[in-house]
Amino acid sequence: MNSLGRFNSDFKKELANVDLRIKNLKKKKVDTKEADAKLIEVKNAAKKVNDLLQEKPQDMTMIKMAVEDFEALRKALYDIIDKIDTANDVMVYRDWE
Numbered sequence: 001m002n003s004l005g006r007f008n009s010d011f012k013k014e015l016a017n018v019d020l021r022i023k024n025l026k027k028k029k030v031d032t033k034e035a036d037a038k039l040i041e042v043k044n045a046a047k048k049v050n051d052l053l054q055e056k057p058q059d060m061t062m063i064k065m066a067v068e069d070f071e072a073l074r075k076a077l078y079d080i081i082d083k084i085d086t087a088n089d090v091m092v093y094r095d096w097e
Contacts, residue, residue, distance in 0.1 A: 007053065011046050014074075018042075021081055030084055038077040045070040 018039060025032050049066045052059065 007046075007049060015043075018077065018081070021085070025081070025084060032084065035077065035080045035084060038073065038080055042070070042073045042077050045073050 022032050022035055022039070025035070045066065049063065049070050052063045052066050
């Protein structure tokens with residue numbers, strides 16, 4: 001049960017961080033459809049892990065596979081957000097001639 005509480009706690013913190021980053025991008029009028037879609041996939045994967053952790057007896061192979069899928073989706077989500085955020089950054093160059 002301890003692993004379930006830890007997973008939920010970490011996931012909620014991370015979710016709040018991701019939601020804040022997406023909201024900030026939306027405020028800048030940036031298209032976040034891809035990130036929103038991937039976020040839904042991440043939430044579904046987290047729910048699957050959560051459900052597997054609650055099952056008795058626990059199937060460690062299934063849990064491991066679900067966690068690996070979750071981690072891959074989470075990484076993909078961060079890659080998408082970073083790509084959107086980086087593409088939106090505007091560098092200001094000054095000519096010092």
